[in-house]
Amino acid sequence: xxxxLIPERFHIPLTLAILLGLLSIxxxxxxxxxxxxxxxxxxxxLARLVALDLTNHTLPNIYVxxxxxxxxxxxxxxxxxxxxxxxxxxxxIGFGAILFFSFLIEFMLKxxxxxxxxxxxxxxxxxxxxxxxxxxxxxxACFISIALSFIPNKNGHIAFGPGLCLSLWLFLHQKTWLxxxxxxxxxxxx
Numbered sequence: 001x002x003x004x005l006i007p008e009r010f011h012i013p014l015t016l017a018i019l020l021g022l023l024s025i026x027x028x029x030x031x032x033x034x035x036x037x038x039x040x041x042x043x044x045x046l047a048r049l050v051a052l053d054l055t056n057h058t059l060p061n062i063y064v065x066x067x068x069x070x071x072x073x074x075x076x077x078x079x080x081x082x083x084x085x086x087x088x089x090x091x092x093i094g095f096g097a098i099l100f101f102s103f104l105i106e107f108m109l110k111x112x113x114x115x116x117x118x119x120x121x122x123x124x125x126x127x128x129x130x131x132x133x134x135x136x137x138x139x140x141a142c143f144i145s146i147a148l149s150f151i152p153n154k155n156g157h158i159a160f161g162p163g164l165c166l167s168l169w170l171f172l173h174q175k176t177w178l179x180x181x182x183x184x185x186x187x188x189x190x
Contacts, residue, residue: 011055018047026173035079042070046165049121053161059117068124080172086130094126094134095119118160125168133171136182141167 006014022043045067052058071087074080082090098119105113122138129137145163170178 006051006054008055011051014054015044015047015051018050019043022047022169025169029173034077038070038074038077038079042067042074043169045070046169050162050165053117053159053165057115057157057159059115059121059161061117061120064117064120064124067121068127071124071127074128080128082128082130086132087127090126090128090130090132090134091123092126093131095123098122114160118164121161121164125164128168129171133175136179137167137171139182140170140178 023040026039026043045063049059049063049067052060052063068091071080071091072084075082075084075087080087098114102114102119125137126134141160141163143163144166145158145160148162149158
C-alpha cells in the first residue's frame, strides 16, 4: 500500500475525528432515532473512507458498496429525497461518465487519472444525489481536494476520496448553503 498524507498509525483516531465532524454537521437537521441511526452509520462509512484514502490511498469496495446500498435504504425510509429512478440515473451517469472520461484521459496522457475506488465512489454518490446535483458535487469535491493538496505529503499523490466524501456529506446536509456558496463563487468570477 502506498503511504498517504497521514501516517497509517493515525487511521483510527482520524476516523473518529472525521466521524465527529460529520455528525456535528448533520446533527441540527436530524429528527428521531431512525435518522440518528441511519446518518450515524452513513457517516461512519464516509469517515472510514476518508481516513483510508488519507492514510493508504485506497477506497475499498467493502465500504463503497454499503454506501451505495444505503442510498436505497435512505430512499425507502424517506430520509433521502429522491425517487428510485432519479437515484439509478444519477448512479449510472456518475459511474459511466467518470469511467469514460477517466479512460479517455488515461489513454491520452498514458498515465492513471483516477483510481477505481474514486470512480466507484462517484457512482455511489450519484445514487445519493441523482443526476441534477452531480456537476456541483464534482465541483465542490475538486475544490476540497485542491485545498487538501496544499498539505505537503511524501509521495506527491492527491487523495480525491476525502473531497468526494466531504462534498457528498455537505450536499446531503447543507445543500442550500453549499449551492449559495457556489453561486457566489460564480458571481465573483464573472
